[in-house]
Amino acid sequence: MIYDDYGRPTLNLRISVTQRCNLRCPYCHKEGEMSNPPTEMSLDEIRRLTRVAVGLGIERVKLTGGEPLMRSDISRIVEGISEIQGVKDLSLTTNGTLLEPAAEDLRKSGLDRVNVSLPTLIPETYRSLTGGTLTDAVSGIRAAVKAGLYPVKLNMLVLKGINEDEMVEMVDFARYNGVVLQLIELEPLGIPSSFYCSHHYVLDGIEEKLEKQALETRTRSDMHSRRVYFLPSVKVEVVKPIENTTFCARCTRIRLTSDGKLKPCLMRNDNVVDLLTPLREGADNEALNKLFVEAIRRREPYYRSE
Numbered sequence: 001m002i003y004d005d006y007g008r009p010t011l012n013l014r015i016s017v018t019q020r021c022n023l024r025c026p027y028c029h030k031e032g033e034m035s036n037p038p039t040e041m042s043l044d045e046i047r048r049l050t051r052v053a054v055g056l057g058i059e060r061v062k063l064t065g066g067e068p069l070m071r072s073d074i075s076r077i078v079e080g081i082s083e084i085q086g087v088k089d090l091s092l093t094t095n096g097t098l099l100e101p102a103a104e105d106l107r108k109s110g111l112d113r114v115n116v117s118l119p120t121l122i123p124e125t126y127r128s129l130t131g132g133t134l135t136d137a138v139s140g141i142r143a144a145v146k147a148g149l150y151p152v153k154l155n156m157l158v159l160k161g162i163n164e165d166e167m168v169e170m171v172d173f174a175r176y177n178g179v180v181l182q183l184i185e186l187e188p189l190g191i192p193s194s195f196y197c198s199h200h201y202v203l204d205g206i207e208e209k210l211e212k213q214a215l216e217t218r219t220r221s222d223m224h225s226r227r228v229y230f231l232p233s234v235k236v237e238v239v240k241p242i243e244n245t246t247f248c249a250r251c252t253r254i255r256l257t258s259d260g261k262l263k264p265c266l267m268r269n270d271n272v273v274d275l276l277t278p279l280r281e282g283a284d285n286e287a288l289n290k291l292f293v294e295a296i297r298r299r300e301p302y303y304r305s306e
Helices: 043-055 074-082 103-109 123-130 134-147 167-177 193-199 204-213 245-249 276-280 285-297
Strands: 012-016 060-064 089-094 113-117 152-158 180-185 216-220 226-231 234-239 253-256 261-263
Touching (some): 043 074, 060 074, 074 089, 103 134, 113 134, 152 167, 204 226, 276 285
Parallel strands (some): 060 089, 113 152, 152 180
Antiparallel strands (some): 216 226, 253 261
16 A cells, blocks of 8 residues: 555546547536547556556556446456456446446446436436436446446436435435435536536535434545435435545545546646556556656645645
């Protein structure tokens, strides 16, 4: 296990396998990538860089995008990573619209679990917001549950004026389908300030209501002190904004962009470390290992108390 200069272990690697997407969600922060890169990492490059990361003590890998299922080789990517000794958890985040035909194969390839973005249960709102079809996303969620991906988590980004009155229905949907619901507060990252100001919805009041309804409440110290509410037959997690010192103080993540750059902090683009260029120029594992260590050395809390 390797620690940064602030005593935080680096345990989680988020790999953006593509910036391509079949939807047009206006709130997508693209894992901090501000433009579509001219190149994507290949299957072998992703697998090799993941192996280096795991050698440094990273245990959990999440595949992100864009939409990861836009990659025709996504099952092979999953298989290649799942075979690396030391990977304890392999997950994927998706909009779910392409998941139904892929879920079973992903599970057989070694995927453990999946997060599905589901902002609304109203078909017209879903189409207006994302450009997609709600039934495709719902079918993908149910296929993931059937395939044995566990847990399946629904990411509901709560947006003022759009879906803030749907949270009760979403809790019922999660309960009925046997999935975990994550209520997420909008971040002012990679989106127009006008969209943030119009649609930011503070979740403090929702947490107070959940606290009263919950049979049990826990705090996930491994996930930035996130609160988890155990309601009858369903679990609800609340994801608060990262603009706070607690989130940064407990951060264990590092990101690998779709064009092969290590990004020590979601909020910054001035301290990235290029891995793909050296790899393609013949760098050996020792050289790649040093670049990983350098990127981890550059990790520092974006928000921190003086």
